Amino acid sequence: MGRFQPGQIRDGIAECLSRNPGEGASIGEIERYLEEAFGEVVPSSSIRSYLQLNTPGKFERLGRGRYRLADALSEESAEPDQVKLKGKPVFKHGKTRLFQADSLEWLASQPENSIHGVVTDPPYGLVEYTPMELAKLRAGRGGTWRIPPSFDGHTRAPLPRFTTLSSSELDDLERFFRRFGETLKPVLVPGAHVMVAANPLVSHLVSYALDAAGFERRGEIVRLVTTMRGGDRPKNAHEEFSDVSVMPRSNWEPWLLFRKPTEGTVAQNLRKWGTGGLRRISAERPFGDVIQSAPTHAKERKLANHPSLKPQAFLRQVVRAILPLGEGTVLDPFAGSGSTLAAAEAVGYQSVGVELDPTYADLAARSIPLLAALPDRVRLVEVDPVTPEAVDSISVEG
Template sequence: MWKVYLADCFEWMKKCEPNEFIAIVTDPPYSLEEFKRENLEKMKRGSGGVWRIPPKIGGVERNPLPRFTVFSAEHHKIMFNFFHNWAKLAYRVLVPGGHLVIASTPIFLPTVAHAIIEGGFEPRGVIVRLVQTLRGGFRPKNAEEEFKELSTIPRAHWEPWAIFRKPIEKGSTVAENLKKWKSGALKREPDGRPFPDVIPSERTPKEEEAIAPHPTLKPQSFMRRIIRAVVPLNEGKVLDPFCGAGSTIAAIEALGFDGIGIEVNPEYYEMALKAIPQLARVNVDPWLFERRINKGSKMLVLTEFLLKEGC
């Protein structure tokens, strides 16, 4: 069962019962600028503001991305306060031992993680979502020709999804916490391996973007893998307080769990209501990219071996 509310998640979480959710999985706004109405208007017009249209690659049109490369000490403070206040609310609504998994960027991660830890959470690692992003790698602005051999920031080939846990109940063992709250650990992979912190992924497929044309929609293949891990005993509700067009909630629905999404923008809220059932029905294999890479690395080992053997 799922539900999405049109609300500001800060206000919503304040009114929520404590210990309501087994996990929070979310992809929040960054810089707190990109989802402001005036910047969304500029994105739609394709001119100005914090959104940029990446260049066509091989003639393929790209979706707009937020352009955040300059980040002052003042921005860090604003972001810290935002996530610190938010983390205190998130802490309240999670059960002891509940996990918080939050998308970030290599630049913002230290500030966001610091704010969340100060909000009471334990850091539990970072999932490296391997994905060929179009973030970074820019030549100096307005001097692209003059300095064409330089880029001001590395091109990101990964996206961090930081993992935190609300501490397990005082005086309890993890096993006791699991029995009482159904939380405290991450589910292993279907083949028994521990949940890994590097996940080969993909850009959101066109089919999913057509269902939910949100500028930062996340792929079902990745979201389902995360959701599977954070509901360790298949019981409990998951919250996405910045749910956008609902990719997290669709993953929850696809796996048969319960979820609640909060979205402040009426356009995205309406989009989520329509998109969630359709995204939940999309047929994906969350382990496909991992298998491809493993196959690739076996090939590499074999090639190296053959070269060494002079074949």
């Protein structure tokens, strides 16, 4: 490998692919091209790793082991009223585009100032969505995923065990969010808001990392929801310490709110970029930071069987708020089953999602149209009698 100059193999691959921009080439074809060009064999394993390293930034995987230059596709992905992005979406529906890729790599290849808001629910253990852990989840046993106890005869959705993260995994998590923030920032227009689902055990690390990446902390949205986290008695000593819980039963979920710094005042930024503030619910009601919610309804789980599915009633409220003038493009870089994108579609916004796992990307392609079509006023929220306006608040009409 030391025989080649830095970048020589990558440039050779690009040269080979540029000969047939539409069809691209297989690994075998690239291997033969490079052998001819360099006068010596470049092992197919090296070609594969260069392709993987630079996909989707420079190269695009077409399936069946074929690749082509990502640039060759960039113009295809957008309708006239959509922002042009690099790469080819695996799915389009209405104003929604979904890309199957690693979001950090994807973001690194996108044009600056193209996204106007982010609403996302990222992976937290950073291991729970690796292929090995997903295989365990899909096989129904072990690993990071646990099935919460059933207390009412209903089977609960699996939850990742965040408390098992070691201190080095927590450091990795902070580094991951710092890198995510730094890669995301240039792609956002000034004043774009970023809303990130977290949980009370790790939200401080995410907040610190996004702050360090140059975002301004703008608050925290409290999603009121009774979760299955915490509240358990000490392990293997339930009877001995029957009056003790190890941690509080969690009745809320933090959604961190950040903003890329504005250019000038909020009013100037709104005029130039359409961002900088949050869309009001109505003339009388600003968007608030406590939202009554409920676990995702079984109806929605049937449409989108993802272990971290978030409910439409909640997502439609936050997605609507993220574009202050209702104009621009919302991104979910960890799209899962596409619930954020479905919410954007339901409120009439352009949206873009990125999902790494091909099975979830397929699921999103099936789920987005179904979730987006759910009516707004369906009783997706169990109404707390103290806040009867919760049902009204899921209307997206403002």
